[in-house]
């Protein structure tokens with residue numbers, strides 16, 4: 001209370017000082033010394049007032065104390081960082097928006113932000129079940145409300161029981177809430193059909209945090225022994241930014257654009273051999289499914305990469321944040337962990353692998369929760385202790401993000417109350433919803449494939465194109481999920 005009062009006084013004084021002349025300042029400062037509280041507090045205030053007075057006086061005299069942190073003294077590694085997703089073009093877009101808000105004109109009516117995969121910012125509605133669980137965790141008084149189904153309450157109670165003081169406002173253990181780590185391990189086991197140890201799971205602040213943390217462990221050495229980090233090109237710029245910041249060596253391997261951006265094992269060999277001349281390649285980063293390229297790696301390709309990593313002693317970082325965003329019927333997501341297991345004990349007992357997932361992507365797109373996890377296997381136990389040490393420096397990832405991650409890996413089951421709503425698409429079939437949205441957002445009217453009959457689990461729309469004389473027409477029946485994946489590939493770069 002005492003501190004609060006003194007802070008309040010501080011801001012009042014700061015506000016007052018802005019209005020005062022230097023002469024008034026001196027006498028004002030003097031008055032406060034005489035009239036205020038015990039000596040220590042008085043001294044604290046005096047120091048503050050003096051500093052404020054100095055700034056205000058110098059401002060008036062046109063003089064400013066020289067800054068300690070300038071572009072000359074700034075960490076050069078920070079200067080080297082580039083982040084295209086929010087770079088100069090995006091800053092310019094913000095300026096154009098403000099210009100238009102102030103009445104300025106452009107040959108378009110709005111800036112459409114297609115620079116970042118932020119689904120909610122673009123109007124995606126949250127999944128009710130996820131938000132209900134997080135709402136109850138945040139405000140447990142709602143547990144008594146009849147508006148929340150029992151399965152939601154059960155999950156929220158379970159998460160809260162894992163939190164210190166049964167509150168989402170507590171810190172968790174640095175690797176995350178234990179029951180959430182166990183749920184994630186169960187999810188991975190179910191997804192891959194191979195064992196997952198919950199003690200290898202670490203909750204993170206989005207996948208970005210996990211990726212940065214693992215890279216931090218891997219970067220070392222000087223000059224030609226400096227860590228080389230193999231990354232795909234095109235890449236998601238978190239990687240190049242992290243490499244610059246850590247002053248590691250970026251080793252580019254190019255994805256094959258002529259082959260739907262596939263990863264070519266010969267290109268990995270080329271990049272590795274070239275990099276060995278000037279650095280020590282220690283890690284290979286994979287983005288599967290790819291961003292910005294949208295490709296989904298085949299099992300054979302993953303086996304080749306893992307074999308390559310095994311032969312060349314590379315640590316594998318597999319960014320799998322888009323694992324739920326596979327739409328093309330001829331593509332399937334295979335986790336690196338699963339393929340590693342299937343390659344046999346020689347591989348799965350030795351290749352060091354960290355895989356990353358996130359609340360930001362998939363069908364939830366909950367970027368703002370900053371939830372994520374990584375699974376780390378075959379890490380040297382002593383290094384693992386160092387990893388935990390590093391994680392504990394930032395205490396723990398946000399608890400709300402951990403709760404959101406739990407819901408994603410632990411969605412409603414068919415026998416649970418929320419299952420039906422969870423699987424609805426606003427009360428209509430997905431192809432109907434697609435056509436409705438297309439009409440509302442673009443004015444293009446096509447009809448859903450369900451009106452014509454289609455195989456279960458596939459969704460189409462029918463589009464008719466008339467020729468000039470209206471005597472012939474062409475009917476296109478397009479599969480919605482196939483088109484979406486194709487569009488992602490075509491437009492992504």
Ligand SMILES: Cc1ncc(COP(=O)(O)O)c(C=O)c1O
Pocket residue numbers: 117205206207208209236238287290291319321357358359360367371372
């Ligand atoms: C490939 C890839 N990895 C990581 C991230 C970062 O995800 P998060 O929001 O979980 O930090 C993104 C975000 O777009 C991404 O595309």
